[in-house]
Amino acid sequence: MSETIDILGVPIHYVTMDGSCTAVADMMSEPHVHQICTVNPEFVMRAQEDDDFRRVLYGADLCLADGIGLVMASRHLRPDAPLPERVPGSELVYHLAELCARNGWRLFLLGAAEGVAAEAGELLTAKYPELVIAGTYSGSPALAENDEIVARINRSAADMLYVAYGAPKQDKWIARNLEQLTSVRVALGVGGSLDFITGRSVRAPRWVQNLGLEWLHRLVLEPWRWRRMLALPRFVWAIIWRGSR
Numbered sequence: 713m714s715e716t717i718d719i720l721g722v723p724i725h726y727v728t729m730d731g732s733c734t735a736v737a738d739m740m741s742e743p744h745v746h747q748i749c750t751v752n753p754e755f756v757m758r759a760q761e762d763d764d765f766r767r768v769l770y771g772a773d774l775c776l777a778d779g780i781g782l783v784m785a786s787r788h789l790r791p792d793a794p795l796p797e798r799v800p801g802s803e804l805v806y807h808l809a810e811l812c813a814r815n816g817w818r819l820f821l822l823g824a825a826e827g828v829a830a831e832a833g834e835l836l837t838a839k840y841p842e843l844v845i846a847g848t849y850s851g852s853p854a855l856a857e858n859d860e861i862v863a864r865i866n867r868s869a870a871d872m873l874y875v876a877y878g879a880p881k882q883d884k885w886i887a888r889n890l891e892q893l894t895s896v897r898v899a900l901g902v903g904g905s906l907d908f909i910t911g912r913s914v915r916a917p918r919w920v921q922n923l924g925l926e927w928l929h930r931l932v933l934e935p936w937r938w939r940r941m942l943a944l945p946r947f948v949w950a951i952i953w954r955g956s957r
């Protein structure tokens with residue numbers, strides 16, 4: 713895989729959206745399971761305090777710059793070698809579903825509220841008629857449900873897995889089950905992407921995204937996130953401080 717830039721101890725890969733899809737296609741040709749994390753500044757700040765989460769991000773096969781904050785941080789830390797672009801997980805889920813449809817790979821959707829994964833599966837198959845949804849299940853990241861969920865995914869013979877339990881739960885879920893997943897070759901933490909697919913959450917208009925303000929749009933629509941999003945100013949401060957050393 714491509715090189716990484718270290719952002720406050722978290723390695724982020726130098727890849728574009730196209731490059732990410734190519735990397736995933738390569739991973740799918742290998743017999744073992746790979747983990748992909750869609751990283752934003754909240755992940756990075758969480759990893760400062762959560763050693764397990766930092767280890768998960770460190771061990772992932774691909775850490776993508778999901779948040780614009782990471783691209784901006786890379787410009788500050790490495791003006792000579794910034795990250796090429798943002799790779800939003802909420803867009804990647806469509807590209808990879810299309811890749812699955814083209815290659816006959818079976819996709820399993822895990823997580824989100826009851827019924828959301830099933831509805832997202834229907835909407836994806838309407839968009840990509842060749843796509844085979846191996847299964848959908850809401851479940852929970854609780855340890856008590858772990859083995860039953862893994863068995864369900866293995867029975868489905870899924871090739872690719874989206875896990876929508878939010879960070880860090882989804883990424884820890886994938887990491888602790890890598891050895892137990894028998895057919896999956898790529899497992900991806902997708903955060904709120906299934907909610908976006910089903911229209912339960914709405915992405916910012918393109919011009920707001922282009923201004924790098926998608927996070928602000930989300931805060932306005934989902935104000936209960938304010939406490940979690942305090943990580944953003946802490947992230948900016950930490951990057952400025954690190955870059956000036």
Ligand code: UDP
Pocket residue numbers: 823824825850852853876877878879881902903904905906907
């Ligand atoms: N979620 C879940 N179980 C949990 C926690 C979260 O199914 O125990 C789901 C939630 O319904 C949502 C998704 O995880 O669909 C992502 O949650 P959130 O929006 O908090 O994640 P983010 O997009 O901020 O990573």
